[in-house]
Amino acid sequence: MASAREEILARIRNAKVPAAPQVVRGYNRKGPGGVEMFAERVADYRAIVHTVSGVPEALAPLKGKRIVAPQGVPQEWLIDGVTWLHEPLSIEDLDRADGVLTGCAVAIADTGTIVLDGGEAQGRRALTLLPDYHLCVVRADQIAASVPEALERLESTRPLTFISGPSATSDIELNRVEGVHGPRTLEVLIVT
Amino acid sequence: MARNPVTWLGSPTFPKAAHKALADTQLRQNLRKATGTIRARRAAAVIEMNDWEQLRVAGEQIKDDVLARLDTLLVQLEESVTARGGVVHWARDAAEANQIVLDLCREENANEVVKVKSMATAEIGLNEALEAGGVHAIETDLAELIVQLGDDRPSHILVPAIHRNRSEIREIFQRRMGVEVSDEPADLAEAARVYLRQKFLTTKVAVSGANFAVADTGSIVVLESEGNGRMCLTLPETLITVMGIEKLVPTWQDLEVFLQLLPRSSTAERMNPYTSVWTGVTPGDGPQKFHLVLIDNGRTATLEDSIGRQALRCIRCSACLNVCPVYERTGGQSYGSVYPGPIGAILTPQLVGDMHDPQAASLPYASSLCGACFEVCPVRIDIPSVLTHLRAEVVEAKGRTAESIAMAAAAWMFREASRYEKAQKAGALARFLARDGRITSLPWPGSKWTSSRDVPAPSAESFRSWWRKNRG
Amino acid sequence: MRVKVALFATCLTDTFFPSTARAVVRLLERLGCSVEFPLDQTCCGQMHFNTGYRDHTKPLARKYTDVFKGYDFVVAPSGSCAGMVREIHPTLGESPPRTFELAEFLVDVLGVTDVGAWFPHRVTYHPTCHSLRMLGVGDKPMALLRAVKGLDLVELPDSTQCCGFGGTFAIKNAETSTAMLADKMRCVLDTGAEVLSAGDNSCLMHIGGGLSRLRAGVRPVHLAEILASTEEDPWRATP
Numbered sequence: 001m002a003s004a005r006e007e008i009l010a011r012i013r014n015a016k017v018p019a020a021p022q023v024v025r026g027y028n029r030k031g032p033g034g035v036e037m038f039a040e041r042v043a044d045y046r047a048i049v050h051t052v053s054g055v056p057e058a059l060a061p062l063k064g065k066r067i068v069a070p071q072g073v074p075q076e077w078l079i080d081g082v083t084w085l086h087e088p089l090s091i092e093d094l095d096r097a098d099g100v101l102t103g104c105a106v107a108i109a110d111t112g113t114i115v116l117d118g119g120e121a122q123g124r125r126a127l128t129l130l131p132d133y134h135l136c137v138v139r140a141d142q143i144a145a146s147v148p149e150a151l152e153r154l155e156s157t158r159p160l161t162f163i164s165g166p167s168a169t170s171d172i173e174l175n176r177v178e179g180v181h182g183p184r185t186l187e188v189l190i191v192t
Numbered sequence: 193m194a195r196n197p198v199t200w201l202g203s204p205t206f207p208k209a210a211h212k213a214l215a216d217t218q219l220r221q222n223l224r225k226a227t228g229t230i231r232a233r234r235a236a237a238v239i240e241m242n243d244w245e246q247l248r249v250a251g252e253q254i255k256d257d258v259l260a261r262l263d264t265l266l267v268q269l270e271e272s273v274t275a276r277g278g279v280v281h282w283a284r285d286a287a288e289a290n291q292i293v294l295d296l297c298r299e300e301n302a303n304e305v306v307k308v309k310s311m312a313t314a315e316i317g318l319n320e321a322l323e324a325g326g327v328h329a330i331e332t333d334l335a336e337l338i339v340q341l342g343d344d345r346p347s348h349i350l351v352p353a354i355h356r357n358r359s360e361i362r363e364i365f366q367r368r369m370g371v372e373v374s375d376e377p378a379d380l381a382e383a384a385r386v387y388l389r390q391k392f393l394t395t396k397v398a399v400s401g402a403n404f405a406v407a408d409t410g411s412i413v414v415l416e417s418e419g420n421g422r423m424c425l426t427l428p429e430t431l432i433t434v435m436g437i438e439k440l441v442p443t444w445q446d447l448e449v450f451l452q453l454l455p456r457s458s459t460a461e462r463m464n465p466y467t468s469v470w471t472g473v474t475p476g477d478g479p480q481k482f483h484l485v486l487i488d489n490g491r492t493a494t495l496e497d498s499i500g501r502q503a504l505r506c507i508r509c510s511a512c513l514n515v516c517p518v519y520e521r522t523g524g525q526s527y528g529s530v531y532p533g534p535i536g537a538i539l540t541p542q543l544v545g546d547m548h549d550p551q552a553a554s555l556p557y558a559s560s561l562c563g564a565c566f567e568v569c570p571v572r573i574d575i576p577s578v579l580t581h582l583r584a585e586v587v588e589a590k591g592r593t594a595e596s597i598a599m600a601a602a603a604w605m606f607r608e609a610s611r612y613e614k615a616q617k618a619g620a621l622a623r624f625l626a627r628d629g630r631i632t633s634l635p636w637p638g639s640k641w642t643s644s645r646d647v648p649a650p651s652a653e654s655f656r657s658w659w660r661k662n663r664g
Numbered sequence: 665m666r667v668k669v670a671l672f673a674t675c676l677t678d679t680f681f682p683s684t685a686r687a688v689v690r691l692l693e694r695l696g697c698s699v700e701f702p703l704d705q706t707c708c709g710q711m712h713f714n715t716g717y718r719d720h721t722k723p724l725a726r727k728y729t730d731v732f733k734g735y736d737f738v739v740a741p742s743g744s745c746a747g748m749v750r751e752i753h754p755t756l757g758e759s760p761p762r763t764f765e766l767a768e769f770l771v772d773v774l775g776v777t778d779v780g781a782w783f784p785h786r787v788t789y790h791p792t793c794h795s796l797r798m799l800g801v802g803d804k805p806m807a808l809l810r811a812v813k814g815l816d817l818v819e820l821p822d823s824t825q826c827c828g829f830g831g832t833f834a835i836k837n838a839e840t841s842t843a844m845l846a847d848k849m850r851c852v853l854d855t856g857a858e859v860l861s862a863g864d865n866s867c868l869m870h871i872g873g874g875l876s877r878l879r880a881g882v883r884p885v886h887l888a889e890i891l892a893s894t895e896e897d898p899w900r901a902t903p
Binding site: 003004005007008009011012013014015017018019020021022023024025026027028029041044045091092095108110111112113118124125126129147148151152156157158159160161162163164165166167168169170171172173174175176177178179180181182183 | 226227283284334357377384385411422425426427468471474477
């Protein structure tokens with residue numbers, strides 16, 4: 001008996017689907033983009049957005065809290081008065097943390113999205129998932145105008161998380177409500 | 193061959209199921225409200241895109257290319273996933289897929305799994321199969337959880353509990369979770385958060401579907417809103433992803449099209465809250481064992497049909513459900529399948545693959561062919577054309593019926609103007625049935641019309657006889 | 665030069681609504697066209713095709729091509745039948761002559777929106793699904809109606825939703841069809857209009873049949889009859 005793999009592949013070949021024409025990519029690959037559009041669209045999802053010139057000054061509200069700091073977070077962000085939690089961290093540690101401070105890999109102006117790729121200042125995926133508060137620092141030069149531009153800048157084989165606003169659901173009467181399993185508060189610092 | 197669980201055993205034909213659903217005033221109200229809301233929001237999300245049509249065309253073409261090169265791309269996907277530490281499994285049908293997943297759970301000694309919402313696993317009846325094998329599947333998507341806790345069936349692709357309003361959800365949660373909760377959506381969401389939190393933190397195996405799989409990199413993509421997906425895809429030790437063989441895109445770049453089309457079409461957002469992308473296994477981050485189960489379950493048979501195969505372009509956004517006037521009134525359960533609405537009406541019968549099955553054969557007729565579904569479909573599936581195509585298959589399967597005899601007679605009559613004119617004159621005699629120019633009651637099958645509408649009496653003088661008299 | 669037009673009356677209008685076809689003739693002639701009605705015409709085959717009787721449709725599509733070949737323009741007072749000819753006949757191997765729904769013929773080919781009509785009634789308009797989505801007739805019927813003297817045009821809420829006719833759908837899924845009809849009638853009644861107009865007598869027969877059953881006091885009138893009506897020769901209800 002042929003394996004499922006061989007049989008499925010044979011059935012596909014047997015269907016003799018004709019070759020498709022070349023894909024026409026007539027859509028916009030670029031967009032107006034910019035800090036302003038990004039800020040406006042992140043805020044549309046009820047994320048809290050600040051445009052700042054320096055990070056450390058903007059972190060004062062974290063004082064007195066237990067905040068996860070992934071590897072690679074710049075030393076100057078680790079201000080006094082905050083209990084910084086560093087790896088290794090257990091699931092329980094993360095669950096008990098007050099929040100997490102990260103950078104990002106790329107952001108998308110058109111959709112108000114931040115993308116994490118597990119690189120510097122982002123850490124593994126659980127770090128930005130279990131704490132109920134996520135503060136993400138986005139540099140202006142990290143903001144891509146459009147989805148196509150953003151994908152071009154990303155390495156697809158890294159574990160990626162696209163985040164557009166706080167956790168939400170549309171499952172009750174098809175209207176959006178914020179706050180289910182992921183961080184219920186997303187705060188974005190745009191550094192210009 | 194085992195029955196394909198894509199349709200629910202014992203489901204009545206569409207008109208019979210609709211008869212019951214139409215009388216459910218709560219259901220009608222819930223659906224009117226929910227579909228009305230999402231229709232308006234989707235329209236707003238799409239209108240701000242000046243390249244929407246170009247994106248749709250690209251989406252259609254990329255998916256057509258996938259279908260044309262499916263064998264090569266699947267093998268490529270298998271290679272890329274394997275190279276990154278994943279294990280790929282192939283399943284011809286539901287039973288085979290369910291067995292693979294069950295065996296994997298047993299290997300991990302898991303008697304419980306957390307699940308991300310997935311149409312593929314719903315299609316194959318995975319939860320029931322796992323349960324029978326001693327493994328309990330916990331649905332973590334809010335709407336799936338509502339369905340699961342309510343011992344209910346899904347009625348929508350994106351929001352399986354769309355037929356439930358907030359007060360019904362509250363009642364289900366109070367009864368099954370044993371908590372006091374208000375009917376505020378935010379409070380209901382909070383109740384689900386608390387209820388599932390420990391499960392996420394402790395369960396060792398997760399099962400997911402996939403929105404897309406990138407053939408050349410082996411990357412799998414899941415779009416979601418709540419964060420339950422991220423929990424399942426990140427915290428457990430083992431991840432089992434079940435996906436239909438058509439869910440591929442050839443390259444990473446192709447995703448730029450679908451990541452724009454899907455969120456706006458489904459939840460009417462510029463982007464859904466969370467999208468996760470992973471490729472095989474990443475040391476130190478997320479599940480360290482990854483299994484990908486590729487399922488056929490009627491797809492290759494669908495692929496053989498040159499018109500019907502476009503249903504395999506579907507990216508499960510549910511925009512067609514939300515705009516469908518039939519769906520809005522009958523709800524999803526009337527379709528007797530996890531795939532309801534216009535896409536269900538063309539996909540389900542093809543996956544079942546047997547037009548002698550009266551339930552499946554009734555689905556292509558569950559449409560007025562108004563075309564609203566085609567208009568919103570992000571991958572331009574011409575659903576009305578597939579519907580009429582499948583209707584022809586139904587007619588062929590049914591053979592000689594009262595209807596086919598009447599249709600043959602009508603066609604014979606229309607082939608010659610002289611016969612048609614005679615029939616017109618004979619028909620004009622029906623004026624004796626009329627009072628004040630209207631007929632209020634006809635014998636079967638006309639009674640199906642006159643049960644709710646009058647019929648105008650045929651005119652005493654047809655247009656053609658007027659023309660002949662005055663202009664001929 | 666006079667534009668020569670062949671009228672495709674459609675079987676439904678020919679048999680049940682001859683006043684609509686007569687109105688098309690009057691209107692097009694008033695606008696300077698010469699109108700012919702090839703007597704050999706019957707039906708475009710839509711009912712057969714949409715119900716799954718593709719084989720029975722083919723000879724009817726062939727007949728249509730034969731009857732109308734040689735005409736530069738064929739005009740039908742039906743978006744649905746024009747859509748059948750234009751979109752479906754080619755899939756059956758036919759190359760049908762150019763066939764237009766009335767409103768698109770007036771606006772696109774003749775280039776008129778003010779056809780000199782007079783119709784002193786409160787009217788609402790239902791844009792039928794096939795006109796809207798198969799042919800993309802868009803706003804043309806509304807533009808024509810807006811130019812009609814004396815006409816009080818009221819917008820129909822949720823106008824783009826199907827009325828529930830759908831050919832044999834109205835029989836095979838009669839109850840769902842009726843549920844759709846109920847909502848459409850509610851929208852029509854909400855406008856307070858005295859006349860419901862559309863470009864398809866099939867949909868008008870459906871909505872009108874429901875309104876008639878309810879004795880709702882709203883009369884269905886095809887777009888052609890409104891546009892044909894003038895102060896000199898005003899529209900009259902046909903019994």
